Amino acid sequence: MSWREVAALVLVIAGGALELLAVLGLCVMRDAYDRLHYVGLAGFGALLVAVAVVFRESFSLIGDKALLVGVVLVVSGPVLVHSSARSLLRRELGEWDKKADELEVEHK
Amino acid sequence: MNEWQIAATVLGFALVPCLVVCVVSDAPGALPAFELAGVLASTILVLLSEGFHRQPFIDLAVVFAPMSLVGALAFARLMESRIEETGAADGKPR
Numbered sequence: 001m002s003w004r005e006v007a008a009l010v011l012v013i014a015g016g017a018l019e020l021l022a023v024l025g026l027c028v029m030r031d032a033y034d035r036l037h038y039v040g041l042a043g044f045g046a047l048l049v050a051v052a053v054v055f056r057e058s059f060s061l062i063g064d065k066a067l068l069v070g071v072v073l074v075v076s077g078p079v080l081v082h083s084s085a086r087s088l089l090r091r092e093l094g095e096w097d098k099k100a101d102e103l104e105v106e107h108k
Numbered sequence: 109m110n111e112w113q114i115a116a117t118v119l120g121f122a123l124v125p126c127l128v129v130c131v132v133s134d135a136p137g138a139l140p141a142f143e144l145a146g147v148l149a150s151t152i153l154v155l156l157s158e159g160f161h162r163q164p165f166i167d168l169a170v171v172f173a174p175m176s177l178v179g180a181l182a183f184a185r186l187m188e189s190r191i192e193e194t195g196a197a198d199g200k201p202r
Contacts, residue, residue, distance in 0.1 A: 019119060023144065
């Protein structure tokens with residue numbers, strides 16, 4: 001077993017463990033806002049798996065595409081969390097950002 | 109069964125709690141489970157493509173990752189207006 005295969009194995013285990021941790025957190029948390037924290041964590045697990053593929057295959061076609069998927073998932077995680085939290089907040093409170101702007105104008 | 113296929117199988121079983129949360133929880137609580145399931149499915153496709161040395165699987169992952177983002181954003185946007193409670197897209201009762 002070469003050092004590249006060992007590194008890939010370690011990275012796959014680490015990435016899988018991160019994703020399992022994210023699923024565990026999703027199940028344990030009761031509130032939607034608490035659960036949203038674990039969506040971003042799972043993206044980093046996917047990136048570790050993608051890096052493991054690159055270690056095994058080097059920068060071949062499959063390695064490049066795996067890395068692309070990992071980067072997309074890591075970048076999209078915070079975007080998804082932010083937009084979901086904003087939607088949930090607007091669902092609860094209505095258009096709270098416009099109300100805040102109106103209050104600011106009245107205050108001035 | 110190599111290590112990639114084992115990891116894909118384990119993560120496949122990890123999809124079950126996400127499905128359970130989606131079914132049991134209310135709509136806001138189910139949204140994070142839906143988003144997490146998309147990330148898990150993309151990772152599983154990457155692992156399967158490496159495990160079986162089949163390039164088409166990773167093409168699926170390349171397509172699936174941005175599409176799950178778009179789908180989750182659409183769900184989040186639609187969820188703002190309480191459609192399932194009021195039946196009206198503007199949030200007012202019918």
